[in-house]
Amino acid sequence: MTLKRKILTGYSVAFILMGLVIAWAIANLVSLGQATNAILSENYKSILAAENMLNALERQDSALLLTLLGNGNDGNEEFRNRESDFISWLARASDNITIKGEAELIQAIKAGYADYRNKFAVLTDQRRQSSESDTGLATYQQIFYPTFMKVREDCIGLRNLNEETMYAASLRANNVARRAIWSTAFIGVSALTIALVFSLFLAERIAQPIKNFAEASRKISAGDYAVIVPVETDDELGLLAREFNQMAQQLNHYHELNIEQIVAEKNKAEAILYSIEDAIVVVDNNLNVNGINPAAKMLFKLDAPDTASMNFINVIENHDLKELLQKTIDSGQQTKTPEEQRIVSFTSNDQTRHYLFSATPVLGKERSLSGIVLLLKDITRLKEVERLKSEFVMAASHELRTPITSLGMSIDLLQEHISTTLPAKDRELLQAAHEEVHRLKTLVNNLLDLYKFEAGKIELELELFPISTIFEQVRSVFKNQANIKEISLIFKESEQLPLVRADANKIAWVISNLISNALRYTDRGGNISLAAQKIGTQVHLSVRDEGPGIPLEYHSKIFQKFVQIKDRESGGSGLGLAICKEIVRAHGGAIWVESEPGKGSTFTFTLPAVE
Ligand code: ADP
Numbered sequence: 001m002t003l004k005r006k007i008l009t010g011y012s013v014a015f016i017l018m019g020l021v022i023a024w025a026i027a028n029l030v031s032l033g034q035a036t037n038a039i040l041s042e043n044y045k046s047i048l049a050a051e052n053m054l055n056a057l058e059r060q061d062s063a064l065l066l067t068l069l070g071n072g073n074d075g076n077e078e079f080r081n082r083e084s085d086f087i088s089w090l091a092r093a094s095d096n097i098t099i100k101g102e103a104e105l106i107q108a109i110k111a112g113y114a115d116y117r118n119k120f121a122v123l124t125d126q127r128r129q130s131s132e133s134d135t136g137l138a139t140y141q142q143i144f145y146p147t148f149m150k151v152r153e154d155c156i157g158l159r160n161l162n163e164e165t166m167y168a169a170s171l172r173a174n175n176v177a178r179r180a181i182w183s184t185a186f187i188g189v190s191a192l193t194i195a196l197v198f199s200l201f202l203a204e205r206i207a208q209p210i211k212n213f214a215e216a217s218r219k220i221s222a223g224d225y226a227v228i229v230p231v232e233t234d235d236e237l238g239l240l241a242r243e244f245n246q247m248a249q250q251l252n253h254y255h256e257l258n259i260e261q262i263v264a265e266k267n268k269a270e271a272i273l274y275s276i277e278d279a280i281v282v283v284d285n286n287l288n289v290n291g292i293n294p295a296a297k298m299l300f301k302l303d304a305p306d307t308a309s310m311n312f313i314n315v316i317e318n319h320d321l322k323e324l325l326q327k328t329i330d331s332g333q334q335t336k337t338p339e340e341q342r343i344v345s346f347t348s349n350d351q352t353r354h355y356l357f358s359a360t361p362v363l364g365k366e367r368s369l370s371g372i373v374l375l376l377k378d379i380t381r382l383k384e385v386e387r388l389k390s391e392f393v394m395a396a397s398h399e400l401r402t403p404i405t406s407l408g409m410s411i412d413l414l415q416e417h418i419s420t421t422l423p424a425k426d427r428e429l430l431q432a433a434h435e436e437v438h439r440l441k442t443l444v445n446n447l448l449d450l451y452k453f454e455a456g457k458i459e460l461e462l463e464l465f466p467i468s469t470i471f472e473q474v475r476s477v478f479k480n481q482a483n484i485k486e487i488s489l490i491f492k493e494s495e496q497l498p499l500v501r502a503d504a505n506k507i508a509w510v511i512s513n514l515i516s517n518a519l520r521y522t523d524r525g526g527n528i529s530l531a532a533q534k535i536g537t538q539v540h541l542s543v544r545d546e547g548p549g550i551p552l553e554y555h556s557k558i559f560q561k562f563v564q565i566k567d568r569e570s571g572g573s574g575l576g577l578a579i580c581k582e583i584v585r586a587h588g589g590a591i592w593v594e595s596e597p598g599k600g601s602t603f604t605f606t607l608p609a610v611e
Helices: 003-068 072-095 103-131 136-221 236-275 294-299 319-331 378-419 425-456 469-485 505-521 577-586
Strands: 279-284 289-292 343-348 351-363 371-379 463-465 487-494 499-501 527-535 538-544 591-595 601-610
Touching: 003 072, 003 103, 072 103, 136 236, 236 279, 236 289, 279 591, 294 601, 319 351, 351 378, 351 505, 378 425, 425 577, 463 469, 469 487, 469 505, 469 527, 487 591, 499 505, 505 527, 505 538, 505 577, 505 601, 577 591, 577 601
Parallel strands: 487 527
Antiparallel strands: 279 289, 279 371, 343 351, 351 371, 463 499, 499 601, 527 538, 538 601, 591 601
C-alpha cells in the first residue's frame, strides 16, 4: 500500500467512525421524535376531545336546567348547539382509539349520551304538549342527573385513561432520550478511541522509518558508511529506504577507494622520503615532526620511536635554521634568505659536514600553511671542491704575479728606452702589450684579493673617519674621466653625518669600483650621483647612474664571481662587485642594487655608524 493510500485510509477510518456516530445520533433523534409524536397523536387528541366533551356536556346540562325551569326556547337552542359540539368531539375521540379500554369507554359514552339525548327529546315533547313546569327539578333529579353523571364520569375516565397513558409514554420517551444520550456517548467515545489508536499506529508506522533515516544519516556523517536502513514497507518510504541503502553502499565504496588512495599516496610519499639521500624533515605548523627520513634521523641523532610528534625546535641548535623555520611559519611562504646564510655544519667523530638547508611551505586548504618540508642538502664535497679551487687559483695567481710584474717592468723599460727608435707599428704593439699586462696584473691582483677575503686572510685596518674624506679622494680620482665623458659627478652628503669605523682604503676601493662601473655604462652628458645618509644605526652610501639598468634576475647574481650580464661587453672580469661584497661584509654591512632596465641603477652599501 502506498504512503498516500495509508494516510487516506487513516482519514477514511476517522470519517467512517464520525459518520457512524452521526447516523446513530440521527437515529436516536428520530426515535425520540417518534416517541413525542406518539404522545401527541395517541393521547393528546383524546384528552382534548374528552375535555371538550365534558365542557359541551356541562353546558347542555345547564341548558336542560334552563328548559326545566321554564325557559324552554333558550334552553332547547343551547342544548342543540352543544349537542353538535359534543358529537363532533366524540367522533374525533372515536377516530383516535389507540389504547386498551378506550373503545369500551367511548362505547359507554356513546350509549350514555344517546340515552341522555333521548330523555331530553322526550322532555321537550312533553313540554310542548302539556306546558307544565312545576315538576322540573324533581324530574331532573330522577331522570337526567344519573345519566348526565354517568356520561360525565365516562368522559373523565376517558381523559384520565389518556392522561395516564400520556404520562407512561412521556416516561418511555425519557427513557429513549437517556438511552440515546448514553449510547451516542458510548459510540462517540469508542469511535474516538478507535480513531486515536489507529492514528497513533499509523503515525508510528510513518515516523519509525523516518527515525531510521535520521539515525542512518547521523552514522554516515560520523564516518560509519556500513549502515543499512531496514526496508519494512512496500510504499514510498520502503522505496526511499532501498535508494538510501544503495547510496550508503556507494558512499562506502568511494570512502574505501579514498582510503586506499590516501594510503597509496602516503606510502609513495614515504618511499620518496626514504629514498632521498639528503636529510628531510616534515613538520606541522607547531614544528611537531610529522615525517623524517633515515638521513635526517642520522644527522639529528634521533631513534625511530622518539620522532613521533616530537617538537623539532628542541632538536635543532643552529640559530639560522631555527630562524628560517620561524620566518617560513610566520610568512607562510618560502623565504628569500641568501644561500650563504643557509649553511649549517655538523661535527661528529671529528668530521665536519656542511649542509645547505631550505624550508618549503606545505599549503593546505585555501592555500593556508599546513606544514613545512625542511631539506638539508649535503654540500661538504662541494665546499671541499670550492676550497681546492680557491687554493689552486690563489697559488696560480701568486705564481703568476711575479712574472707578470717583471714582464710589465720590462715592457715599461722598453717603452722608455727604445720606443722613439722603433717604427710606429712596433710602438703600437708595445703599447698593446703594456695594456694587456696591466689588465692581467689587475685580474691576478683582484683574484688574490678575493680569495684572501673568502679565506679570511685579509685584515682590515680600521680607523675612525668622516665619509667626506673618501668623497674628496674619489672626486679627485674620477674628475678627469668624468670630464672626458662630459658626465656630471654629483655628491650629496646629508648634514651631520656620523663618523664611520672602517678600512678607508678598502671602502674607497668599493666606491671607486661602483663609480667606474657607473662611468662605463652612463652615456656622454649623463649624471652620476654619490649620496650618503644615516638611516637608523647605519650609514647608507649609494652610487646612482643613468645607464641601461640591470634585469631583475641579475640583481643578486652580479655580486657573484665572474658573473657578467649576458650580451653586455664590459671589458672587465666580473670580479669587481664580488670583491665589493666581501669588503662590505667584512665591515658588517650589506650591499644591493635597485634597478630597472632602461632606468639606470642605484648600488647601495651600508656601514655601521659610530655616534
Ligand atoms: P666587471 O665590471 O669587471 O665586469 P663587476 O663585478 O664590477 O665586473 O660587474 C659585474 C657585471 O655587472 C658587469 O659585467 C655588468 O654587466 C654589470 N654591471 C655592474 N655595474 C653596472 C652598472 N652600473 N650598470 C649596468 N650594469 C652593471
